[in-house]
Amino acid sequence: MNSGNKKQLIPAQYKELLIKYKMFLILFIMIIFMTIASDVFLTPRNITNIIRQISINGILATGMTFVIITGGIDLSVGSILAVSGVLAAFLVKNTEIPIAIVFIMSLLAGGALGSINGVVIARLNVPPFIATLALMTAGRGLAYRISNGRPIVDLNPAYLMIGRGEFLGIANPIWLMIIVLIIGYILLQHTKFGRFVYYIGGNEEAARVSGINVRRIKILVYTLAGVCAGLGGIALSSRINSGQPQAGLTYELDAIAAVIIGGTSLSGGIGTIGGTLVGAFIIGIINNGMNLMNVSPFNQMIVLGLVILGAVVLDMQTAGKGK
Amino acid sequence: MLEENNILKMQDISKSFPGVRALNDVDLTVKKGEIHALIGENGAGKSTLMKVLLGLYDQDSGDIIINGNHVRINNPHDALSLGISMIHQELSLVPDRTIAENILMGREPKSKIPGIFSWNKLFDDADKLLKEIGMKYNSRDYVKNLTVAGQQMIEIARALSYKSDIIIMDEPTSALTDTEVDLLFAIMRKLKKSGISIIFISHKIDELFEIADRTTVLRDGKVVGVRDNADLNKSELIAMMVGRELTNIFPKEVVEIGEVFLEANHLTRTGVFEDVSFKVRKGEILGLSGLMGAGRTEVMRTIFGIDSLTSGELLVDGKIVHIKTPSDAIKLGFGMVTEDRKKEGLALVRSVKENISMATMKDYCKHSYIINRKEIINSKKFIEMLSIKTPSPKVRIGSLSGGNQQKAVLAKWLATDCRLMILDEPTRGIDVGAKSEIHRLMTQFAKKGMAIIMISSEMPEILGMSDRVIVMHRGRFKGELTRAEATQEKIMHLAIGEN
Numbered sequence: 001m002n003s004g005n006k007k008q009l010i011p012a013q014y015k016e017l018l019i020k021y022k023m024f025l026i027l028f029i030m031i032i033f034m035t036i037a038s039d040v041f042l043t044p045r046n047i048t049n050i051i052r053q054i055s056i057n058g059i060l061a062t063g064m065t066f067v068i069i070t071g072g073i074d075l076s077v078g079s080i081l082a083v084s085g086v087l088a089a090f091l092v093k094n095t096e097i098p099i100a101i102v103f104i105m106s107l108l109a110g111g112a113l114g115s116i117n118g119v120v121i122a123r124l125n126v127p128p129f130i131a132t133l134a135l136m137t138a139g140r141g142l143a144y145r146i147s148n149g150r151p152i153v154d155l156n157p158a159y160l161m162i163g164r165g166e167f168l169g170i171a172n173p174i175w176l177m178i179i180v181l182i183i184g185y186i187l188l189q190h191t192k193f194g195r196f197v198y199y200i201g202g203n204e205e206a207a208r209v210s211g212i213n214v215r216r217i218k219i220l221v222y223t224l225a226g227v228c229a230g231l232g233g234i235a236l237s238s239r240i241n242s243g244q245p246q247a248g249l250t251y252e253l254d255a256i257a258a259v260i261i262g263g264t265s266l267s268g269g270i271g272t273i274g275g276t277l278v279g280a281f282i283i284g285i286i287n288n289g290m291n292l293m294n295v296s297p298f299n300q301m302i303v304l305g306l307v308i309l310g311a312v313v314l315d316m317q318t319a320g321k322g323k
Numbered sequence: 324m325l326e327e328n329n330i331l332k333m334q335d336i337s338k339s340f341p342g343v344r345a346l347n348d349v350d351l352t353v354k355k356g357e358i359h360a361l362i363g364e365n366g367a368g369k370s371t372l373m374k375v376l377l378g379l380y381d382q383d384s385g386d387i388i389i390n391g392n393h394v395r396i397n398n399p400h401d402a403l404s405l406g407i408s409m410i411h412q413e414l415s416l417v418p419d420r421t422i423a424e425n426i427l428m429g430r431e432p433k434s435k436i437p438g439i440f441s442w443n444k445l446f447d448d449a450d451k452l453l454k455e456i457g458m459k460y461n462s463r464d465y466v467k468n469l470t471v472a473g474q475q476m477i478e479i480a481r482a483l484s485y486k487s488d489i490i491i492m493d494e495p496t497s498a499l500t501d502t503e504v505d506l507l508f509a510i511m512r513k514l515k516k517s518g519i520s521i522i523f524i525s526h527k528i529d530e531l532f533e534i535a536d537r538t539t540v541l542r543d544g545k546v547v548g549v550r551d552n553a554d555l556n557k558s559e560l561i562a563m564m565v566g567r568e569l570t571n572i573f574p575k576e577v578v579e580i581g582e583v584f585l586e587a588n589h590l591t592r593t594g595v596f597e598d599v600s601f602k603v604r605k606g607e608i609l610g611l612s613g614l615m616g617a618g619r620t621e622v623m624r625t626i627f628g629i630d631s632l633t634s635g636e637l638l639v640d641g642k643i644v645h646i647k648t649p650s651d652a653i654k655l656g657f658g659m660v661t662e663d664r665k666k667e668g669l670a671l672v673r674s675v676k677e678n679i680s681m682a683t684m685k686d687y688c689k690h691s692y693i694i695n696r697k698e699i700i701n702s703k704k705f706i707e708m709l710s711i712k713t714p715s716p717k718v719r720i721g722s723l724s725g726g727n728q729q730k731a732v733l734a735k736w737l738a739t740d741c742r743l744m745i746l747d748e749p750t751r752g753i754d755v756g757a758k759s760e761i762h763r764l765m766t767q768f769a770k771k772g773m774a775i776i777m778i779s780s781e782m783p784e785i786l787g788m789s790d791r792v793i794v795m796h797r798g799r800f801k802g803e804l805t806r807a808e809a810t811q812e813k814i815m816h817l818a819i820g821e822n
Contacts, residue, residue, distance in 0.1 A: 210653075
């Protein structure tokens with residue numbers, strides 16, 4: 001077992017670990033740096049703040065992880081989030097439907113839109129970028145249609161509990177993110193479905209030849225991304241007490257960024273939910289940290305852009321070396 | 324004195340790849356204004372030799388002499404500037420652009436405005452060139468509107484526009500109709516008259532006698548002979564191509580052959596293959612031979628449900644079956660080791676264990692939840708059974724050697740308990756040791772009553788492992804030979820379409 005190559009500076013097995021957990025290491029370094037740089041950073045209040053801020057991105061990015069592992073991409077999750085958000089707000093405001101049913105209906109709406117992506121991609125062989133770009137545009141239009149172009153405000157306080165309430169002292173959106181992450185983790189690592197997702201991303205043709213129903217899995221993956229977006233829409237609209245048709249603009253990009261920073265390969269076959277969580281945390285800490293240090297929001301965007309680029313370059317440099 | 328005439332001389336060219344010696348002291352001499360045929364079985368080294376000439380591969384040793392000068396060719400650009408160009412089997416034109424743009428790509432004529440090229444001059448230049456060669460095309464037409472033959476002509480025009488003295492044509496007639504072939508040959512003769520030399524690679528013996536002046540025969544990376552075509556006849560040529568001594572010992576054992584497992588009747592996939600029928604029995608190894616492009620892989624792909632069948636019927640254990648997807652085939656007990664394990668066999672970024680389980684995930688799951696212990700036990704079983712050399716089942720399969728990767732593909736199908744294993748070029752690109760291990764495993768499978776169909780382009784493998792050989796030629800069944808009947812010559816005769 002311990003046949004480490006003595007010529008190397010760092011023994012092979014450590015090197016492999018280092019490459020595998022590099023983003024975790026970077027996150028750790030960032031936390032240490034911020035703790036030294038700011039007195040406020042490592043306070044319970046600020047930490048919960050960060051987690052609450054990344055919760056919606058964390059939910060979207062979980063679905064996005066599945067999509068990107070199959071070698072696809074989903075640009076429509078921001079729009080789906082808006083549709084579910086306004087739909088939920090509309091139903092809460094204008095009907096007597098119980099909140100629980102509204103919740104489920106909005107999730108299903110997100111899933112239905114996602115499944116449209118899946119069918120277009122898997123059945124009509126439209127490239128995922130194009131298919132989801134189309135739904136990004138159409139979905140946004142749908143959100144405006146439902147809300148008639150105006151935010152739907154002053155919602156039922158019971159509905160607002162979803163986004164504003166707490167359970168065991170922890171904000172509900174955080175609970176939602178935790179639940180989604182756990183379900184995502186179990187699905188991806190411990191079920192046949194998750195394994196098929198990896199196989200398809202690793203080699204779609206080999207998966208097909210091995211008898212896997214590639215189309216079905218792809219449709220399910222985009223549906224899952226849609227359900228996650230739907231949940232994000234509910235959480236957001238109830239937190240801001242408003243179904244905003246323009247909600248979630250560019251959220252798809254944040255989700256993609258979290259997934260990529262978390263080490264998921266855009267060419268498919270590789271990636272984990274844990275990595276995505278780390279990615280979401282890195283984005284959250286950069287934003288939070290720069291706020292604390294009074295960096296202008298404009299510069300924050302520049303830094304974030306560089307971080308995304310750096311993560312991908314680092315991944316490409318170390319890819320294949322860990323095998 | 325004769326040297327004067329030789330425009331190209333390749334001397335003692337050797338080239339090795341890991342595990343294979345692709346070229347072994349090969350000589351090739353081409354005279355000015357000669358059509359020189361280069362012939363040999365699949366894998367004889369023709370392509371490798373041409374890649375060395377084009378600078379795509381670096382030879383391990385040997386010299387290239389052009390017009391009496393020693394040259395070094397490091398890349399295709401060097402080759403072009405030395406007057407060598409190649410027309411590939413797969414055309415390299417841009418279909419959505421005009422003929423003129425394709426011919427003069429990268430060398431567009433300048434206009435008066437710096438940085439902007441002149442469209443008019445581009446078309447004029449191209450038209451002029453086409454006229455010179457005697458091709459009646461309008462350079463403003465789009466390449467996608469041309470026939471395959473037309474596109475080939477444009478490739479030739481492009482080659483000539485570089486003022487090439489030597490044009491390599493790799494199977495230029497494989498996609499052409501007879502009239503188109505005549506047209507191509509007419510152009511080739513014209514080029515020859517104007518002093519251009521052509522290296523003509525072909526599998527088609529008749530064509531070679533029609534068009535070529537001389538022939539160099541390669542076999543197993545060595546030159547077997549160089550002859551003037553005037554002194555050469557077909558049987559002699561075939562004997563030269565295949566006449567190797569069969570020294571390889573194959574671990575073939577006599578196995579009791581059982582009932583018919585699979586019967587295929589009149590299988591047709593329009594435009595790909597036609598009216599193919601065969602049977603394979605339990606315990607039997609059926610060899611499927613033929614030249615590249617004969618349609619062997621395509622037949623197997625439809626049987627496995629990867630591509631669809633136009634007509635024909637399949638019987639398994641005497642009952643008619645309908646196979647629409649690979650999953651149907653797997654349920655019937657088929658397994659398929661595809662030709663290209665990287666493209667269709669393995670997920671290279673995933674682990675050995677995961678690749679072995681790819682076709683049998685449901686066996687390790689309880690209500691969709693993976694029971695890790697079951698999966699790992701299973702993968703270890705096959706790693707041991709096939710002696711796959713890997714540090715652990717969790718290692719990325721891409722890091723293993725080709726032979727071990729191939730064994731993992733075998734393991735994937737063994738895990739399905741398949742009753743028919745289709746092996747498409749099972750030992751391509753793996754070293755000698757792993758090869759014989761795979762052959763030994765095939766014998767073991769046959770002993771257990773598995774039916775095996777093996778596609779192979781390696782004659783010794785076909786002869787050494789098959790109980791029966793069927794040969795395809797141009798998408799059709801050409802003949803069947805028993806193990807006792809089969810010889811290299813007989814198979815080659817059938818494979819090139821002779822009876």
